[in-house]
Amino acid sequence: MSDTPHELQESRILRTELLWAFGVGIFVAASLSMIVFTALTIKINPPSNVERIDPKTLHLSGEFAEQNLGTTVFGDGTVIVRAIATQFMFVPQCIAVPANRRVTLRFASPDVLHGLLITGTNVNTMVVPGFVAQVHTEFTRTGDLLMPCHEFCGQGHSEMWATVQVLPADQFKPGPDGRVSCAQR
Amino acid sequence: MRNADRLCLAHFWVAFGAFLFACVLGAWQMWVRSPLGAKIGTPGEYFMSVTAHGVSMAYVLTTFFIMGFGYFVAVTALNRPLPGLIWAWAAFWMGILGVVLALISIGSGQASVLFTFYPPLTANVWFYVGLVLVVAASWVWCVLMLVAMREWKVDNPGRPVPLAMFATVANAVMWLWTTIGVAAELVFQVIPASLGLVQTIDVGMSRTLFSWTLHAIVYFWLIPAYIAFYTMAPRAAGGRLYSDTMGRLTFIMFLIYSLPVGMHHLLMDPEHGNGTKFIQVLLTAFVAAPTLLTIFTITASMEIAGRLRGGRGVFGWIAALPWERPMVLAIGLAFVMLGFGGFGGIVNMAYGMNAMVHNTSWVTAHFHLIFGGSVVIMYFAIAYEIWPRLTGHDHPSLAPLRIQLWLWFIGMMVMTLPWHWLGLQGQWRRVANFNYADPIIAAWGPWVVVSLVGGLVLLVSAILFVRNLVVLHRSSVQAIARPLYALAVHPPKRVPAALNGFGLWNVLVLVLMILAYGFPIAQFVIEPSPAAIVHRVR
Amino acid sequence: MQSDQSSGADSKLEVADEVDEAALASVMRTVPLGAAVLAGTTVALLVLGYLLIYTLVFIPRGTIG
Numbered sequence: 001m002s003d004t005p006h007e008l009q010e011s012r013i014l015r016t017e018l019l020w021a022f023g024v025g026i027f028v029a030a031s032l033s034m035i036v037f038t039a040l041t042i043k044i045n046p047p048s049n050v051e052r053i054d055p056k057t058l059h060l061s062g063e064f065a066e067q068n069l070g071t072t073v074f075g076d077g078t079v080i081v082r083a084i085a086t087q088f089m090f091v092p093q094c095i096a097v098p099a100n101r102r103v104t105l106r107f108a109s110p111d112v113l114h115g116l117l118i119t120g121t122n123v124n125t126m127v128v129p130g131f132v133a134q135v136h137t138e139f140t141r142t143g144d145l146l147m148p149c150h151e152f153c154g155q156g157h158s159e160m161w162a163t164v165q166v167l168p169a170d171q172f173k174p175g176p177d178g179r180v181s182c183a184q185r
Numbered sequence: 186m187r188n189a190d191r192l193c194l195a196h197f198w199v200a201f202g203a204f205l206f207a208c209v210l211g212a213w214q215m216w217v218r219s220p221l222g223a224k225i226g227t228p229g230e231y232f233m234s235v236t237a238h239g240v241s242m243a244y245v246l247t248t249f250f251i252m253g254f255g256y257f258v259a260v261t262a263l264n265r266p267l268p269g270l271i272w273a274w275a276a277f278w279m280g281i282l283g284v285v286l287a288l289i290s291i292g293s294g295q296a297s298v299l300f301t302f303y304p305p306l307t308a309n310v311w312f313y314v315g316l317v318l319v320v321a322a323s324w325v326w327c328v329l330m331l332v333a334m335r336e337w338k339v340d341n342p343g344r345p346v347p348l349a350m351f352a353t354v355a356n357a358v359m360w361l362w363t364t365i366g367v368a369a370e371l372v373f374q375v376i377p378a379s380l381g382l383v384q385t386i387d388v389g390m391s392r393t394l395f396s397w398t399l400h401a402i403v404y405f406w407l408i409p410a411y412i413a414f415y416t417m418a419p420r421a422a423g424g425r426l427y428s429d430t431m432g433r434l435t436f437i438m439f440l441i442y443s444l445p446v447g448m449h450h451l452l453m454d455p456e457h458g459n460g461t462k463f464i465q466v467l468l469t470a471f472v473a474a475p476t477l478l479t480i481f482t483i484t485a486s487m488e489i490a491g492r493l494r495g496g497r498g499v500f501g502w503i504a505a506l507p508w509e510r511p512m513v514l515a516i517g518l519a520f521v522m523l524g525f526g527g528f529g530g531i532v533n534m535a536y537g538m539n540a541m542v543h544n545t546s547w548v549t550a551h552f553h554l555i556f557g558g559s560v561v562i563m564y565f566a567i568a569y570e571i572w573p574r575l576t577g578h579d580h581p582s583l584a585p586l587r588i589q590l591w592l593w594f595i596g597m598m599v600m601t602l603p604w605h606w607l608g609l610q611g612q613w614r615r616v617a618n619f620n621y622a623d624p625i626i627a628a629w630g631p632w633v634v635v636s637l638v639g640g641l642v643l644l645v646s647a648i649l650f651v652r653n654l655v656v657l658h659r660s661s662v663q664a665i666a667r668p669l670y671a672l673a674v675h676p677p678k679r680v681p682a683a684l685n686g687f688g689l690w691n692v693l694v695l696v697l698m699i700l701a702y703g704f705p706i707a708q709f710v711i712e713p714s715p716a717a718i719v720h721r722v723r
Numbered sequence: 724m725q726s727d728q729s730s731g732a733d734s735k736l737e738v739a740d741e742v743d744e745a746a747l748a749s750v751m752r753t754v755p756l757g758a759a760v761l762a763g764t765t766v767a768l769l770v771l772g773y774l775l776i777y778t779l780v781f782i783p784r785g786t787i788g
Contacts, residue, residue, distance in 0.1 A: 044537035119611030129717035150613035670731030
């Protein structure tokens with residue numbers, strides 16, 4: 001439209017929008033790059049080990065049978081925690097873990113949906129009946145932490161939590177069977 | 186407008202009635218879980234309340250408001266009577282029946298599964314049937330919006346569909362796509378379980394199907410607020426819309442990018458791997474685009490208005506805006522809350538960083554601020570703006586409207602900002618009462634009380650809102666007909682077909698959904714997850 | 724009016740405004756400077772906040788995977 005003043009022309013307006021889009025696009029790309037970078041270098045990912053397990057039979061035998069629950073240190077030094085999330089408690093209710101060492105936590109539910117976090121850490125996962133929830137982390141500070149169930153699982157949800165004791169190396173002593181229990185306080 | 190006046194008002198009154206009810210419940214819930222109310226309320230009562238609060242706010246307030254506003258736009262923006270009025274009323278009553286069924290089920294204590302359902306927890310079947318009826322009513326609305334636009338286009342070949350209606354229909358198309366997920370979950374999984382036809386349920390599948398709906402639904406709620414940003418706020422401020430084209434592009438982007446991102450609600454779930462999670466995080470970054478573009482376009486539109494009123498310098502136009510007008514005040518407050526709420530959102534979606542906040546009070550803070558804050562404050566502003574047209578009366582004074590909007594803003598900020606902090610401390614969600622004897626939890630107590638004060642301010646604001654509408658109905662001041670919609674700086678004579686309809690975009694939605702959800706859903710069809718036992722709530 | 728097409732609504736009554744075209748052209752010489760500064764600053768602050776929370780709060784809490 002030749003009689004439109006330059007300032008009102010659609011093309012000028014769209015050019016400013018394009019400039020803006022370009023500018024914020026750089027910001028968005030920078031934020032995404034940081035996500036990709038940390039995922040590739042220091043392995044920061046949401047817990048995504050996809051592993052199926054039958055909720056109806058998991059308590060009977062195998063990894064999540066009652067005698068295998070809790071913290072176990074294997075011969076090669078790996079630390080694995082196994083716990084069950086069920087209405088309305090975690091089994092075991094206290095978990096001992098070492099500080100500054102890679103720990104793998106594995107959870108399963110024999111009944112409904114649960115979830116958990118450990119306060120002050122990045123440990124966070126849903127526990128979906130049908131799947132093993134696995135989280136790798138390193139606890140950076142010692143102390144007693146709360147591990148509540150953070151997903152609505154029924155009337156008793158508010159009372160469902162466990163304690164996590166992050167122990168310094170000199171207090172994290174496995175027994176002869178590799179098991180570590182919470183310190184009596 | 187006459188033929189649809191009562192239809193719109195009926196929808197709005199149901200929406201705002203449910204809203205007020207839910208605000209009372211919300212305040213009670215906050216009291217009960219604070220140190221002040223630690224001895225009141227059983228878990229049974231609490232979770233019944235949370236379910237009712239969530240259903241009322243997320244399904245009733247929203248769906249009925251959006252339907253009513255859509256009918257209003259279809260009549261006023263297209264300047265013609267609403268087609269299918271009898272169908273619209275039938276849908277309304279079907280929706281009412283659905284709401285009644287759902288609320289009775291919740292009240293009976295047999296439906297405390299929250300508004301997100303959480304199978305294998307299973308409620309009384311009438312709860313689900315009620316919600317299906319509400320969704321079905323909204324589908325009728327979608328069809329009527331499409332019909333209205335089609336009939337206008339037939340009578341106006343080659344002309345651009347007015348932006349307010351284009352956006353409304355974009356929302357309707359998006360809603361049809363959105364509801365597929367939850368409808369499939371309810372029809373094929375949850376309702377059969379509730380009826381006792383099956384004893385187990387595939388939770389991997391149900392969570393995936395629900396996530397399909399769960400993100401796009403918030404854009405269904407949000408688009409009416411954006412319609413007000415693009416077509417009503419520039420008018421109220423006395424200016425022009427900076428770019429009509431950007432408006433169309435924004436609503437198209439919401440249509441295509443709102444859907445294939447639901448899995449960012451499942452980032453902590455063990456039934457999906459890194460690949461699909463990362464793809465959906467990438468697509469989530471795309472859905473940030475229309476909001477980022479909107480911030481610029483609408484700020485520029487406000488700048489036009491401010492400079493026309495004499496504002497000078499880089500920021501002088503801000504003070505020059507007519508802040509005494511409720512719509513202008515609302516958009517200013519909405520944008521502030523959008524900034525804070527948006528920040529919470531970009532943290533939530535940041536892949537690994539989601540682990541820092543998932544299922545903590547940070548999440549509760551985020552959606553109360555962005556939806557309860559930015560979006561609902563615009564619902565108030567829209568109601569204040571169009572009620573005079575619907576009733577023939579005008580507000581006797583604008584001061585109570587402004588006070589109500591300010592109270593909503595202040596209450597929302599005071600309620601939600603402490604929740605962000607508490608979430609980082611590890612405070613988790615859906616708790617009927619906290620054990621304040623525990624030292625970690627005791628430290629949260631003061632902030633919970635601050636948050637409660639915010640919630641009480643919100644309740645006062647909600648009551649004032651309804652009072653303002655009642656006063657309007659009884660007002661003796663005659664409504665003067667005044668224009669509601671904005672003109673663009675460059676009103677288009679023609680727009681490309683792609684910016685005037687949705688054929689192309691539906692294809693793109695399909696492609697993106699196959700990319701994002703194809704494998705995640707197909708994997709459970711081919712090999713269902715180990716099934717969980719259905720758990721009836723009592 | 725620039726054209727006889729309305730953008731927000733299909734009715735001259737619904738979109739009638741008192742904006743003078745000359746005044747509009749005059750303010751459009753400055754717009755969108757104010758918007759770019761305000762919106763740009765806000766987005767920059769959001770991105771900064773995001774980087775800070777990522778590096779100073781999230782990463783120190785330990786790895787996740």
